[in-house]
Amino acid sequence: MTSGPSTDGPARPGIGRGLTFLFAVAAGAAVGNLYWAQPLLDVVATDLHTSTASAGWLVTTTQLGYALGILLVVPLGDVTNRRRLVPAALVAAAVALGLCAVAPSFGFLVAALFVLGLTTVGGQLLTPLAGDLASDADRGAVVGTVVSGILTGILLSRTVSGVVADAFGWRSIYVGAAVLDLVLAVLLWRAIPDLEPKARVTYGRLIASVFAVVRRERVVRWTLLLAGISFALFTMFWTSLTFLLSGPPFDFSVSVIGLFGLVGLVGAIAAQRAGRLHDRGWSVPASGVGWALVVVAFVIGALGGGSVVGVVVAILLLDVAIQGIGILNQTRMFAVSAEERSRLNTAFVTNNFLWGAGGSVLATVLWAAGGWYAVTLVGAGLAAVALVVWAFGRRGPLVVPVR
Known part of the structure; x- marks a missing residue:
């Protein structure tokens, strides 16, 4: 399998090691939001007066929200300025994390986690952006680094969640994650090049495409x-x-x-x-x-x-x-x-x-x-x-x- 000549355009700003690393960290932190709840189900069930079996819906609901977010939000990366879109997604996820942290009831937490899944798509916006900024010669290495950040976030999130929850309570992990997302939103807004949208199509045609x-x-x-x-x-x-x-x-x-x-x-x-x-x-x-x-x-x-x-x-x-x-x-x-x-x-x-x-x-x-x-x-x-x-x-x- 071979690739033809690239037409990404001569004005592409490029991506250095520092920005690649920032993308990897931000992508890992974003996808980690999907897994904070997994080791906490027993604790959350006790605190919010529900059964452990019912608490399993916390993970399922987050994943359903994520699947919908991937379908409805990620395609916007091709038609909007990602310097605004990616930080906006992280800020929205931070709001959802805050709602999780203050959830007064199990039903409220389920709804908040659905919103969290819907908005925590920053990693899947950053991966194709990294592919756009990279040259043909190093695109695989750059995308591989960002994806390795996502994988590391998945693997470490469960461990981090358990340790933090043991020390400060289960709500603290959502507070910490919200703060991290806000910090990353600012850093990415400053670091992502101001790229013009690749295409201008209606939202319906975008999803159909x-x-x-x-x-x-x-x-x-x-x-x-x-x-x-x-x-x-x-x-x-x-x-x-x-x-x-x-x-x-x-x-x-x-x-x-x-x-x-x-x-x-x-x-x-x-x-x-x-x-x-x-x-x-x-x-x-x-x-x-x-x-x-x-x-x-x-x-x-x-x-x-x-x-x-x-x-x-x-x-x-x-x-x-x-x-x-x-x-x-x-x-x-x-x-x-x-x-x-x-x-x-x-x-x-x-x-x-x-x-x-x-x-x-x-x-x-x-x-x-x-x-x-x-x-x-x-x-x-x-x-x-x-x-x-x-x-x-x-x-x-x-x-x-x-x-």
Whole structure:
């Protein structure tokens, strides 16, 4: 797969290491808002006089709001000045975080978290912006750094939330996150170049064009299929891993199980490195290697599921492979059209969200049917199917013009 000459325009300001790092931090902080509540469900349920089962809606509601925000807000990145749009999204998220912090009832908190999910889309606005500002030669590395910030935010948010809540109460994490978002909004408003909108279309046509670009571009459909399978496998693995580690022979506590998530930080580093492979023209071959590693990871998981070492090795291989595949997929999507990167990112993230939800459901079904062994065998099988899809898809005319 190759890229044609870029027409991003000679006036593009560019992006240095400092701005790339700021984008990565801001993107990680934004996506972290989705996960503050996960380790706090018992505490919040007790404080707001509801059941732990009902408290599970706090996470679900936030994710639903996020999915809607991705669809309705992120495409605006192609038609508005992002120097104003990104800080505005962070300020709106800070307001929602403040509402969470003062929630007087469970119903109020559920509503506030839905608004938080709807507004905490800053990371998905910054990723295509980073792709726009980067040159053709370093776009993969720049996007990879920003995505690694998102992954780090996901991984660390649960740990940070638990520590802060233990020390100062669960409401304090929302106060701190609101302050952080406001500080980042100011920094980004000062740092983001004042770029003109790429296109001028009505909002209805803008949203419709998200689906149009998927229908138009074969490479987009191929990439979305591979991205969806990888995200479903990722959520299937991590959902079932909690079941595995909480039962015999491990019987680990919730806090110990949470530490296994830190192993995934290696995957965030892999995402950054994988972007450089795209810059060197190795995107498609590297994706194939990644899928082979996913198959190996699930096989090791099946054979070594009774030992901590086996589980950790499976986590390492799976996270490195899946996160590397993810950044290669996303960067390849951004190469399709310079004018539609925010809409392409909308399709990419929404697609992953839907497949990820399916992966969680599949994990529950497989665990009930055959436990960890069933999950890992099906995971290896699905990864093998993806490897076949990759092998056949790469033979077609997948030359990607940058428009």
